[in-house]
Amino acid sequence: MNKTRLKNKIAAAGGKITADLVIKNGKIIDVFNQEILTGDLAIQDGMIVGIGAFEGKVVIDAKNRFVCPGFIDAHVHIESSMVTPTEFAKAVLPHGITTVIADPHEIANVSGAPGIQFMLDDSDHLPLEVKIMLPSCVPATPFENNGARLLADDLKDFYQHDRVLGLAEVMDYPSLQNADDHIMDKILLTDEHNRPIDGHLAGLDTTAINIYRTAGIRTDHECTTAAEALDRVRRGMYVMIREGSAAKNLTALIPAVNPNNARRFLFCTDDKHLDEIVDEGTIDQNVRLAIRAGLSPLLAIQIATLNAAECFGLHQKGAIAPGYKADFILVDDLETMKISEVYVSGKLTAKDGKYVGEPLRANVPGEHLTQTVHIPNILEKDLQIPIGETECANVIGIIPNSIVTKKLEETVQTSEGFFVPSLEQDQLKLAVLERHKNTGNIGLGIVKGFGFTNGAIATTIAHDSHNIVAAGTNDKDxxxxxxAIKELNGGCVVLKDGEILAALSLPIGGLMSDDSFLSIHQELKQINEALVQIGFTGNFNPFLTLSFLTLPVIPELKLTDLGLFDVGTFRHIEVGI
Structure with missing residues (x-):
């Protein structure tokens, strides 16, 4: 810490010198006592130095608005927004998000350590503070093929970076349960640096919680019921209440929060598409929904700020108090969380829903990040699914707004012993193609719940290995x-009768665009309009749903490039029964 700056802060705190900035006539939210304070807020050198009576070189009249700490997203994959960290910052700052805890395991599964480095480089010098949790499971499981493999030795140098916090979601539970060396090495490396570790306990019982906690893992964002949340809190975990685009768990989890345990809850989004970020926000939306569900506004704000900061050791974040960074928002109304201005380090960064900070320049990714789609030429015959004489099959059943699926056993239509999609039964063909190393692997399955009446959709966003995943009503489309995805070099496409209705190019790892977030927002609107043209009428995001049908650590039935995967038994199974 610079001695001169510290002396000036102390002098400003004591009223001996005029503070750089003073906020007057604001209702200051005290997240420690859940009270509202009155008084001037003094800021010196980007830090809060006092609450009381102060004079400032610059004075801002809060006009009786609430002064609230900047929100913290406790767990997010920036890549899921489909824009770079630079553009992501412009999109979320107007919503009062001033800090995010990001796990770059999406780009890491495509490009390994260089992908992590790109996310660090592109998030450097942003007004949005991007803290990084290092990916723990690249690949996520041994039941699929991805683009890279990261061992503890590949991660150790990243701990020297000042924005790297710890180890991200440990999702390979079988390896953890068996104490396999590759995951033990990562946990011990993180422990050597005294850093936090995130968990991933989707569908797991209390024995698994015991194992995770014994390994020093403190958080979980995969709860879907209040009972699961309470089981984790009882055993000393922090529960991240997730409200993203594909997984919306907040309404189900809020009943678990009470005055006795509230400090063990955080808010996160995990994965959220850009259109929803722009239109409704991220953690600000979590706060709104929590308030609507009956939580007091001040408690909801505490969960969105102080709780996350203390969980991750961000000692100068999460509160409006002396010694804390001057990241704050001016809120017109606590019930609606209408945000009028956002300040980072005491500087106005967003106003009336728009980014107004200094111009931001994105990093240019190297070719190793932009040439990542490698598949051989395939024919319709490569997409055939043999079905036995019973004409009965294992079918992936979609649960709207959830990344969990159902394992269904249904009668299907066939022709010459092969599956034929059925619009009447809403049974579509699903394909996953390995796209990193040109292996030619194709996993095939049947999915129920999209409701398409014609056409097909495809994308290179396919958690977590990010192979190509496509669903269609017929083989030709x-x-x-x-x-079309191959020619785009990654992205999303909606197609009908052989014609591309809408396409979004995602050249950075097949995950992110190098365009502005406003341009991508418009292109996503075209994607949504095209989905209507192929018959989609559901109340969920079909592309996000599609992208999670490939994640073999989430129950019950998923599809990888190696075939249909039963998460309950942790093995591949045949489509036909």
């Missing part, structure tokens, strides 16, 4: 959609 399915094949054409896959080919």
């Amino acid at each position: 399915l094949l054409a959609a896959i080919q």
Whole structure:
């Protein structure tokens, strides 16, 4: 700490010198006592130095608005927004998000350590503070093929970076349970640096919680019921209440929060598409929904700020108090959380829903990040699914607004012993193609719940290995959609009768665009309009749902490039029964 700056802060705190900035006539939210304070807020050198009576070189009249700490997203994959960290910052800052805890395991599963480095480089010098949790499971499981493999030795140098916090979600529970060396090495490396570790306990019982906690893992963002949340809190975990685009768990989890345990809860989004970020926000939306569900506004704000800061050891974040960074928002109304201005380090960064900070320049990714789609030429015959004489099959059942699926056993239509999609039964063909190393692997399955009446969709966003995943009502459109993704070099496509209705290019790892977030927002609107043209009428995001049908650590039935995967038994199974 610079001695001169410290002396000036102390002098400003004592009223001996005029503070750089003073906020007057604001209702200051005290997250420690859950009270509202009155008084001037003094800021010196980007830090809060006092609450009381102060004079400032610059004075801002809060006009009786609430002064609230900047929100913290406790767990987010920036790549899921489909824009770079630079553009992500412009999108979330107007919503009062001043800090995010990001796990770059999406780009890491495509490009390994260089992908992590790109996310660090592109998030450097942003007004949004991007803290990084290092990916723990690259690949996520041994039941699929991805683009890279990261061992403890590949991660150790990243701990020298001042924005790297710890180890991200440990999702390979079998390896943890068996104390396999590759995950033990990462946990011990993190422990050597005294850093936090995130968990991933989707569908797991209390024995698993015991194992995770014994390994020093403190958080979980995969709870779907209040009972699960309470089981984790009882055993000393922090529970991240997730409200993203594919997984919306907040309403189900809020009943678990009470005055006795509230400090063990955080808010996160995990994965959220850009259109929803722009239109409704991220953690600000979590706060709104929590208030609507009956939580007091001040408690909801505490969960969104102080709780996350203390969980991750961000000692100068999460509160409006002396010694804390001057990251704050001016809120017109606590019930609606209408945010009028956002300040970072005491500087106005967003106003009336728009980024107004200094111009931001994105990093240019190298070719190793922009040439990542490698598949051989395929034919319709490569997409055939053999079905036995019973004409009965294992079918992936979609649960709207959830990344959990159902394992269904249904009668299906066939022709010459092969599955034929059925619009009447809402049974579509699903394909996953390995796209990193040109292996030619194709996993095939049947999915129920999209409700398409024609056409096909495809994308290179397929958690967590990010192979190509496509769903279609017929083989011709399915094949054409896959080919379109290849020509795009990654992205999303909606196709009908062989014609591309809408496409979004995502050249950075097949995950992110190098365009502005406003341009991508418009292109996503075109994607949504195209989905209506192929018959989609659901109340969920079909592309996000599609992207999680490939994640073999989330129950019950998923599809990888190696075939249909039963998460309950942790093994691949046949489609036909």
